[in-house]
Amino acid sequence: MSVQERKERERAERERLIVATAREIAEQQGWDAVTTRRLAERIEYSQPVLYSHFRGKREIIGAVAVQGAAEIAVAVRAATAGATGPRERVSALARAYLDFAARNPAVYDALFQLDGGLAFAQEDTPESLKDAFAALLESLGEVAGEGVDTGLFTELFWASLHGLATLTRAGRLPPQDIEPRVELLVDRLAVL
Amino acid sequence: MSVQERKERERAERERLIVATAREIAEQQGWDAVTTRRLAERIEYSQPVLYSHFRGKREIIGAVAVQGAAEIAVAVRAATAGATGPRERVSALARAYLDFAARNPAVYDALFQLDGGLAFAQEDTPESLKDAFAALLESLGEVAGEGVDTGLFTELFWASLHGLATLTRAGRLPPQDIEPRVELLVDRLAVL
DNA sequence: CTCGATTGTCTAGCGGTGCTAGGATCGAGA
């Protein structure tokens, strides 16, 4: 038994290594640089080993995305916990979200830009994704306003943040003026 | 002279054919299916011909994007022209924008999701991109509210629309409830 | 009208990609 358990541990450890390495390469050199060959060489195994853990590259991206979602949830909750009052909470939430996207572009891409083969807003959506949305909902729900569905409001607010995050990073929006844009967003969307 | 002119005409015509075909394949089977080989075969020329018109695949994507931007500008202006009053104009604008993204997903991807090698919000930004932003600014500027920079407001509104467009199409947001989300966005962001 | 130069296009191929079939190796249990 113990032998088998050890093997399972080692296997799980190797899987973590694959995901961490993929993320590392992506963060350093972009997702284009994450090829199965390079990834295999970095973890010091041959290519086919990757396919004994994941169906393909998509699933590896998906694994990074799931990890990232959990981290976003943590970051958002940490930011909102330290804020006093709805206004500050929502503002802190927005900042934390955009900050995460800016600091972890590869992870953010894995979540929303690339095809990680993940289901969203469905039955089989990974837990961490649902939880990330829940983290947003916790603080945004209280500023949705009268008669407005909190889920709908959260989706809209989230979409706005997502738009700012992607357009800014892709160079579609001038990178200065991030602050006033966030302030304007919070002031207008949130009902205080 | 006339011979040379004819050749130039034919060359320009072929270039249009390349862009149109790339767009067609992308719209039918996704951008992944737009390979230089397939594209060359469709236009009944060999691969290297593509490279006598464009530096590479990126530039072809960029050409589709530029075309798409011009169409967005037209669609937005057409929608806002037929609306009476600021509220209806902004609402129509939002609908037209999201409608374009939904109906032309490949073109929208070329503009904002893929790397078409285009400059945004800079000196050498293609005219049609600047004009598309101008089209948004025309209607959104009048509802920015007191003391708010119209450019900044337009950027924010645009980012929100972009977020809704991408998240909806990527399956990140439930596709129903588009209407109420748009209504909420207009009601909250625009100062009427 | 001929002949070199230029222009245009194609064939063939380079180095890379994601992914997989099939053989070698190794370790656990009899």
Add this chain to the structure above:
DNA sequence: TCTCGATCCTAGCACCGCTAGACAATCGAG
């Protein structure tokens, strides 16, 4: 010690974006 199944690697497939170099067609000068 031997057998056999799990594990891993070598080698290779079909495809990718892109390009060098051969070839044919066209043009202008003598």
